[in-house]
Amino acid sequence: MSFDASARLFVLSAGVLATAFLMALLYLRFATSIAASGYDLHDLEARRDELVRQNELLQLQIDRLEAPSRIESEAQRLGLVKASRTLFLTAGPSVTLR
Amino acid sequence: MFPDTLPSTRIKFLFAGFFVLSIVLSARLAYWQVLRRGDLLSQARAQVVQAETLAARRGAIYDQNGRLLATTVQLQSVYAIPQQIPDHATAAAALAPLLGDTAERIRSRFDSGAEWVFLKRRVPEAVSAKVKALAIPGIGLEPEPKRMYPADLAAASALGFVNDDGVGQSGVEASYDEALRGIPGELVVERDPAQRALAVGLRQTTPAVDGADLVLTLDLAMQSAAERELARVVKSEKAAGGTIVILDPDTGAIRALASMPGFDPNDVAHADPESFRDRAVSWTYEPGSTMKAITIAAALNEHAVEPSTTYDDKGYAVIGGRILNNAQGRSYGRLDISGILEKSANAGAVFVAQRLGAEKLSRYLHDFGFGQATGVDIAAEAGGTVRPVAEWYPVDLGTAAFGQGLTVTPLQLAAAYAAIANGGTLYKPYLVQEVHARDGSVRRTEPQPVRRVLTPETAAIVREMLTSVVDRGIAQNARLNSYSVAGKTGTAQIASADGSYVSNEYISSFASMLPARDPRFVVLVVIERPQSRLLGTLSAMSAFTGLAGDLMRYARVEPDRVR
Numbered sequence: 001m002s003f004d005a006s007a008r009l010f011v012l013s014a015g016v017l018a019t020a021f022l023m024a025l026l027y028l029r030f031a032t033s034i035a036a037s038g039y040d041l042h043d044l045e046a047r048r049d050e051l052v053r054q055n056e057l058l059q060l061q062i063d064r065l066e067a068p069s070r071i072e073s074e075a076q077r078l079g080l081v082k083a084s085r086t087l088f089l090t091a092g093p094s095v096t097l098r
Numbered sequence: 099m100f101p102d103t104l105p106s107t108r109i110k111f112l113f114a115g116f117f118v119l120s121i122v123l124s125a126r127l128a129y130w131q132v133l134r135r136g137d138l139l140s141q142a143r144a145q146v147v148q149a150e151t152l153a154a155r156r157g158a159i160y161d162q163n164g165r166l167l168a169t170t171v172q173l174q175s176v177y178a179i180p181q182q183i184p185d186h187a188t189a190a191a192a193l194a195p196l197l198g199d200t201a202e203r204i205r206s207r208f209d210s211g212a213e214w215v216f217l218k219r220r221v222p223e224a225v226s227a228k229v230k231a232l233a234i235p236g237i238g239l240e241p242e243p244k245r246m247y248p249a250d251l252a253a254a255s256a257l258g259f260v261n262d263d264g265v266g267q268s269g270v271e272a273s274y275d276e277a278l279r280g281i282p283g284e285l286v287v288e289r290d291p292a293q294r295a296l297a298v299g300l301r302q303t304t305p306a307v308d309g310a311d312l313v314l315t316l317d318l319a320m321q322s323a324a325e326r327e328l329a330r331v332v333k334s335e336k337a338a339g340g341t342i343v344i345l346d347p348d349t350g351a352i353r354a355l356a357s358m359p360g361f362d363p364n365d366v367a368h369a370d371p372e373s374f375r376d377r378a379v380s381w382t383y384e385p386g387s388t389m390k391a392i393t394i395a396a397a398l399n400e401h402a403v404e405p406s407t408t409y410d411d412k413g414y415a416v417i418g419g420r421i422l423n424n425a426q427g428r429s430y431g432r433l434d435i436s437g438i439l440e441k442s443a444n445a446g447a448v449f450v451a452q453r454l455g456a457e458k459l460s461r462y463l464h465d466f467g468f469g470q471a472t473g474v475d476i477a478a479e480a481g482g483t484v485r486p487v488a489e490w491y492p493v494d495l496g497t498a499a500f501g502q503g504l505t506v507t508p509l510q511l512a513a514a515y516a517a518i519a520n521g522g523t524l525y526k527p528y529l530v531q532e533v534h535a536r537d538g539s540v541r542r543t544e545p546q547p548v549r550r551v552l553t554p555e556t557a558a559i560v561r562e563m564l565t566s567v568v569d570r571g572i573a574q575n576a577r578l579n580s581y582s583v584a585g586k587t588g589t590a591q592i593a594s595a596d597g598s599y600v601s602n603e604y605i606s607s608f609a610s611m612l613p614a615r616d617p618r619f620v621v622l623v624v625i626e627r628p629q630s631r632l633l634g635t636l637s638a639m640s641a642f643t644g645l646a647g648d649l650m651r652y653a654r655v656e657p658d659r660v661r
Contacts, residue, residue: 039294042294060246068322082647
């Protein structure tokens with residue numbers, strides 16, 4: 001085998017090995033990145049669930065505050081009284097036409 | 099060299115030994131790696147793969163206007179892993195005031211030998227935040243679903259409640275448990291030792307199907323007003339209990355269903371079990387004089403009497419050899435049919451029943467829905483008792499005419515009055531208006547007419563007579579300034595276990611429809627064992643007037659009478 005042929009074989013072999021090494025590095029980097037993203041995803045899901053939970057609790061608090069019995073007792077506490085009578089108006093034709 | 103130092107036979111034996119050993123090892127390796135590969139793989143996966151149940155979210159319950167009545171939220175439960183807690187005494191002392199427990203009891207749970215133990219389940223958010231801030235190793239928080247009722251005590255008996263496992267125990271929660279509960283799912287996932295899901299691992303999900311939402315016919319504003327008035331009169335009368343039912347007579351839709359004693363569905367652990375019984379649906383009583391309207395309606399419908407028919411009231415009636423007296427033995431002289439209702443004359447009701455006859459009265463009691471469950475969509479409905487006419491003694495015709503010797507539920511009586519109010523058709527009462535499934539489908543409950551009981555003409559005559567009862571008769575305390583009211587009072591005795599009546603204890607009631615000319619609502623008030631005894635109907639009417647004004651204003655019903 002001539003020197004040139006041996007050198008080419010060496011360079012080719014080295015190139016193949018280097019490429020395989022780089023590919024392996026890239027694969028590891030990619031796999032590590034996915035795994036890390038998985039942990040980020042887990043944290044984000046947990047955060048989302050907690051925010052949803054907090055939102056539901058706040059909505060519940062709103063519903064509690066809107067309960068008629070609570071509003072009525074609060075109105076009484078403020079000294080408000082019920083209207084003694086309700087005035088019903090009969091709308092005339094000119095009004096109903098609008 | 100070798101031949102000089104080692105005999106060739108020994109080398110051969112050594113070589114053969116290594117050869118056999120390598121064959122054995124190879125066979126063993128093949129056994130585990132090929133034949134038992136599946137077992138090893140499953141054991142390895144079992145350490146990282148976890149299957150967990152995805153809980154279905156229980157459906158919410160709303161009133162007819164979309165106000166939330168029941169929902170499920172995630173609250174934090176405090177748990178401990180005692181082996182990881184560095185100092186049991188210090189941790190117990192720090193947690194005790196937050197969890198409302200003693201340090202000794204908390205420490206005894208740490209020292210119980212359990213690997214994992216709940217300290218307190220579903221604590222308020224403020225408490226869980228403080229526990230988290232303590233950052234005690236071995237103390238953690240785990241979210242758990244908790245059924246919450248934002249209107250607190252409102253409609254508690256109609257809604258019911260769920261147990262710790264989320265299963266409905268009474269009311270709508272029980273009768274619609276299957277629809278509300280949904281279907282749990284499953285998540286199979288690979289996790290690392292820190293219990294985090296691996297992004298590149300196995301992940302198979304069978305999603306949970308959340309429970310359906312319910313929209314009730316109840317109106318929270320009407321319900322709250324009914325409960326307010328009921329609580330007021332029960333308190334002032336020191337009564338054992340009571341109920342108020344509000345029905346839409348044209349559909350049978352239940353607008354309010356108040357029951358006392360009540361309970362807080364958010365804290366059923368501390369409730370009296372008797373309070374779980376819905377007085378409107380699961381409780382029966384002898385209705386007393388409110389039944390006179392039913393007897394007279396039946397007789398008018400059969401033309402056994404006419405509105406102009408009169409009789410001479412002597413204060414008592416003789417039937418089957420027994421004397422049945424008017425209340426307090428009063429005699430009213432000549433009365434027409436409307437007068438019987440206005441005076442609430444027992445003897446008059448007996449006179450009408452005798453004209454009608456036992457067979458027909460029994461049939462009308464059945465047609466009005468007494469003696470059988472209405473089929474309302476609430477758990478644990480009672481049916482009441484109306485004995486078959488074949489078992490009646492002659493006197494039973496007379497007692498049944500004014501509501502004794504038979505039992506009804508308040509809901510049955512309200513439904514019967516609704517039939518008079520709407521022109522003669524008995525409707526099946528219902529509480530759930532819509533079921534919203536998660537797939538977007540909506541099942542609506544259509545009003546269900548059960549049967550026509552009265553002609554529209556008879557129903558109108560009875561309404562007119564009941565209006566006279568309020569305008570000129572025994573129920574004048576139920577008059578409203580701007581609206582006509584048709585109604586009838588009832589004071590019933592209470593049967594004891596031995597069949598006799600309890601001395602000096604009564605159930606007072608007022609059954610009504612308003613506005614009388616074109617009824618929008620049927621309202622029934624029942625007070626159990628009021629302190630004022632025979633005058634308990636005054637309190638029942640007081641609850642009615644307190645409620646009716648709000649009801650008309652809220653429903654924007656135009657006054658039908660000039661002030």
